[in-house]
Amino acid sequence: MAEEKQTDEKTSMSLMESLLEHDVFKSLDEIEDGTLVTGTVIQVNNEYVFVDVGYKSEGRIPLDEFDVIPEDGEKVKVFIITKDGKGGQIQISKRRAVTLEKTEDLRKAAEDRSPVLGKFVKVIKGGYEIDLGGEYRGFCPMSKADVSRVEDPESLIGLSDYFIIDKFHAGTKLKSVVSRREYLEKRIKENKETFFSSVHIGDVVQGVVKSFTSFGAFIDLGGFDGLLHINDMSWGHVTRPKDFVKKGQTIELRLINIDPETQKVNLSLKHMHEDPWSSFEKNFNVGDVVKAPVTKLTTFGAFIEIAPGIEGLAHISELSWTKRVNNPKDVLDVGDVVEAKILGYDLDKKRVSLGLKQLEENPWDSIDDRYPVGKTLTRPVVKITNSGAFIGLEDGIDGFLHIDDISWTEKVRNMSSFAKEGDMVDVVVTRVEPENRRIRLSVKQLEDNPWNTLKKDYPKYSSISGEVTNVTDFGVFVKVLGGIEGLISKFHLVGPDEEYNDSVLKNFKVGDVVTAAVMDVNPSTQKLSLSIKELIRNAQRSEISKYMDDEDEGDTFTFGDMLRSKDEEDN
Structure with a gap:
């Protein structure tokens, strides 16, 4: 009985081994070299990962073929290198599985023109080397790297993005040609359509x-x-x-x-944000004083931000009562915090007018009290112009001395011949215009007007002597008392009984002293007319008058008698 039982066990074991052997070989026959299968990790050591490929057999894969060490029980795809490995062990590869899978993915993407992920890794001649994953590299021409011209090729290195495969090659590297531009253009088109429709x-x-x-x-x-x-x-x-x-x-x-x-x-x-102008009138009124920073300076004024989003303009004319501000930059800097008064606003145009000078007293309001007409001053010349000079009266306020107000008699043609900047001069206030911010000054009015004196002391036909200052084609200029220059017209250089010719002018030389009759004195136009002809005629009249009343004879001799006597002599 024992022998029979032992024999049955041996027979049973032999049959089981035979069946197992049959399943193993049968399953191994179904395995084809070069195919992808899914296996299960059953063990991991320091060198290998052991994978059950599901055919009653296991293979091992070097650990360095895995980017991340797998765990027991994890499913992985492997590539069957050969089912007849050494010792009857199946040979498999994880790396080749990834490559084969990547190849199929890229091939399908090329056929469908679907985007694949890639990375710019290197600038090469004519374009870029693109890492497409696995061992695959693609070439992207420079013109297809972006939708616009790439100014700095190195700027794209390291960038990961999607590409369209124009040409796929499973073998030699860089034979696959890819285009990022096509992908970007497609995405931009989709983005635009979505944007404009939504x-x-x-x-x-x-x-x-x-x-x-x-x-x-x-x-x-x-x-x-x-x-x-x-x-x-x-x-x-x-x-x-x-x-x-x-x-x-x-x-x-x-x-x-x-x-x-x-x-x-x-x-x-x-x-x-809400328009701050919509609540302007709730926060501000004309006359309010605000403290705010200067945000911008222009040639015509300063912009001041009185509230976030609200800027007012302080015009250059509103910066100072007295200073001549030629440019706001002369008195302000961007960032300065200043106090200003709101002068007005226009909500429709979103404008606010500001003034800085309004926070100070206007010195022109009391200018008449400080500089009444007739007041004599000694002040410095601050600026010379062609028409006169500005005289500094006080800080920021100048008076103007016109070139015609220097002398009653002398014609000043160049202001610098009278004074220079910095010179102290004596002047008298002649006119004050607070509304125009003007003060007129005079030097000549420090003295009496010699023209008025001349007119008073020398009535018409009175004789006056002077020195010849100039001889011209139209007459002779003579300087008389007070430095006043008069003109003897050329037709008044000879007596009433003489005819004028140009040779008469030769009788007069500069420096000669001559006597003539006063014909007209005009202080307003400063013109003096003289005449030698009238002087002689007056002398003749004086001689005639001697015959018109002769006390020794007791008879009266008239001017008519003299003319008859002269006619008789001529006959």
Whole structure:
């Protein structure tokens, strides 16, 4: 019985081994070299990963073929190198499985023109080397690297993005040709279609600041641009777009205009906030004094931000009562915090007028009290001009001395011949105009007007002597008392009974002393007319008058008698 039982056990074991052997070989027959199968990790040591490929057999894979060490029970895809390995062990590879799988993925992507992930790894002649994963490398021509011209090729190195495979090659490296541009253009087209079909005016959109121009900034909305105009950056005054947004910055903006036909998009940063002008009258009134920073200086004034988004203008004329401000930069700097008074505003035009000088007393309001007409002063010359000189009266207030107000009699042709900047001069106030901020001064009125004296002391036909100062074709100039220069017309250089000819002028030389009759004295025009002819005629009249009343004879001799006597002598 024992022998029979032992024999049955041996028979049973033999049959089981035979069946197992049959299953193993049968399953091994189903395995084909060069195929992909899914296995299960059953053990990991310091050198190998053991994988059950599901055919009653296991293979081992070097640990370095795994990017991440797998865990027991994890499913992995492997490549069957050969089912008849050494010692009857199946040979498998994880790396070759990845390569084969990658090959099929890339081949299918090339056929479907679907995007694949790649990375710019190196600049080479004519373009870039692209890492497509696994052992695959592709070539991307420079013209297909971006939708716009690449200014700095090195700037793309390290960038991961999607590519379209134009030409796939499973063998030699860099024979596959890829295009990032095609992928970007497709994505931009999709982004545009989505954008223009889904957004509406007033929506908030997100974008990246791409570039700047003098009139604003371009915002990348997903491969296409929207314009953020300089006027839409702030409710206040904007000088430099770069002061409000930075290149590469991701910002939210409000859509204020969209045109699907031209695909123009206008964006606004200021409309992300309430218009501060809408509540202006709640916060400010004319006459209010504000303390605020200077934000911009121009040739015509200073912009001052009285509240976020609200800037007022202090015109150059409103900066000082007295200083001659030629440029606001002479008295203010950007960033200065100043006090200003609100002079007026226009909400429709969003303008506020400010004044700095209104916070100080206007010195012109009391100018008449300090400089009454007739007051004599000694002050410095601060500026010389062609027509006169500005005389410094006090800080910021000058009086003007016209060149004609220097002398009653002398014609000053060059102001610098009278005085130079810094010279102290004596002047008298002759006119004050507070409304025009003008004060007129005079030097000549420090003395009496010699023309008035001359007119009073020398009536018409009275004789006067003077020195010849100039001989001209039209007459002789003579300087008389008080330095006044008069003119003897050439026809008045000879007696009433003589005829004038040009040789008469030779009888007069500069420096000669001559006597003539006063014909006209005009202080307002400062003209003096003299005549030798009238002087002689007056002398003749004086001689005639002796015969008109002869006391010795007791008879009366008239001017008519003299003429008859002369006629008789002529006959």
